[in-house]
Amino acid sequence: MRAPEGEALEWIASNAETLLDAYVDGELDPLRNLDIEEHLHGCARCAQSYSDRQAIRGGLKTESLYFKAPADLEKRIQRSVRRAASRGAGWLVFRILVENRRAPGHTRRLSS
Secondary structure, eight states, X not given: OOOOOHHHHHHXXXXXXXXXXXXXXXXXXXXXXXXXXXXXXXXXXXXXXXXXXXXXXXXXXXGGGOOOOOXXXXXXXXXXXXXXXXXXXXXXXXXXXXXXXXXXXXXOOOOO
């Protein structure tokens, strides 16, 4: 590994806190990853912040934050869409789209 020097070291130290989220998410390029890893070995404050972010990330992946949609949800949505379309709501949406397309940038209110 190469150690950052001079201005690069200062830049990493001053931006490490900002870069930690990108580092945790694997969004940094390989060179910047190495810089952050080296900084984390020498900076207890940033190492703790990194550890905290890892704990949060792990906690967000638990199944307790997810729920399974009811099995019949898709059917209920499709039924509602068909019902609305049969009542003419589909034509209202179509009319709004057509009216807005006639005069770009100009919308006209439709009377009920």
